[in-house]
Amino acid sequence: AQSVAQPEDQVNVAEGNPLTVKCTYSVSGNPYLFWYVQYPNRGLQFLLKYITGDNLVKGSYGFEAEFNKSQTSFHLKKPSALVSDSALYFCAVSPRAGANNLFFGTGTRLTVIP
Amino acid sequence: DTGVSQDPRHKITKRGQNVTFRCDPISEHNRLYWYRQTLGQGPEFLTYFQNEAQLEKSRLLSDRFSAERPKGSFSTLEIQRTEQGDSAMYLCASSLIVNEQYFGPGTRLTVT
Numbered sequence: 595a596q597s598v599a600q601p602e603d604q605v606n607v608a609e610g611n612p613l614t615v616k617c618t619y620s621v622s623g624n625p626y627l628f629w630y631v632q633y634p635n636r637g638l639q640f641l642l643k644y645i646t647g648d649n650l651v652k653g654s655y656g657f658e659a660e661f662n663k664s665q666t667s668f669h670l671k672k673p674s675a676l677v678s679d680s681a682l683y684f685c686a687v688s689p690r691a692g693a694n695n696l697f698f699g700t701g702t703r704l705t706v707i708p
Numbered sequence: 709d710t711g712v713s714q715d716p717r718h719k720i721t722k723r724g725q726n727v728t729f730r731c732d733p734i735s736e737h738n739r740l741y742w743y744r745q746t747l748g749q750g751p752e753f754l755t756y757f758q759n760e761a762q763l764e765k766s767r768l769l770s771d772r773f774s775a776e777r778p779k780g781s782f783s784t785l786e787i788q789r790t791e792q793g794d795s796a797m798y799l800c801a802s803s804l805i806v807n808e809q810y811f812g813p814g815t816r817l818t819v820t
């Protein structure tokens with residue numbers, strides 16, 4: 595079975611500081627990992643994905659994520675947080691290549707404090 | 709706006725009534741997905757279409773739920789005999805590339 599854990603319900607960070615939103619996963623076989631962001635009254639927006647290759651994946655809005663196979667983690671990072679980054683962030687895993695469904699974590703609410 | 713659109717955005721209904729939601733995907737996307745999201749949870753997969761064919765259904769999709777995509781473009785999700793437990797946000801997503809899904813704003817259903 596596949597699952598995703600986001601251990602922090604809430605992350606607060608000061609504007610300009612680096613941010614990390616944590617995600618760990620469990621899946622048989624090679625993982626396909628994703629980050630989505632959800633702003634109020636708007637749909638989930640795709641940020642980035644890891645399929646294969648370089649463990650450091652760069653995505654939209656200056657975000658990046660690091661795949662760590664030994665720790666089964668896929669943490670989302672940004673070097674310098676903006677107030678506009680405040681939103682709900684979801685990590686997701688696809689159980690296999692070409693799978694049609696995503697399994698999402700419960701989300702982490704990021705608040706960037708001015 | 710050329711993103712995924714959903715209608716209505718909000719629906720309040722009484723227990724036992726039927727409701728139908730519509731999703732219009734991004735025009736060139738042949739894959740369409742429905743998810744359900746309850747408060748404090750991430751989206752949960754319900755069903756998947758490739759063109760007009762419904763290829764995958766979650767065990768969450770009880771027999772009161774039915775989804776169609778008759779011409780391989782828009783899709784509808786119908787819930788019959790609604791229950792209070794059906795209250796949730798219903799999300800539609802579409803994709804051209806497998807595993808890169810674009811989500812609509814959702815339809816929030818409240819069953820009273």
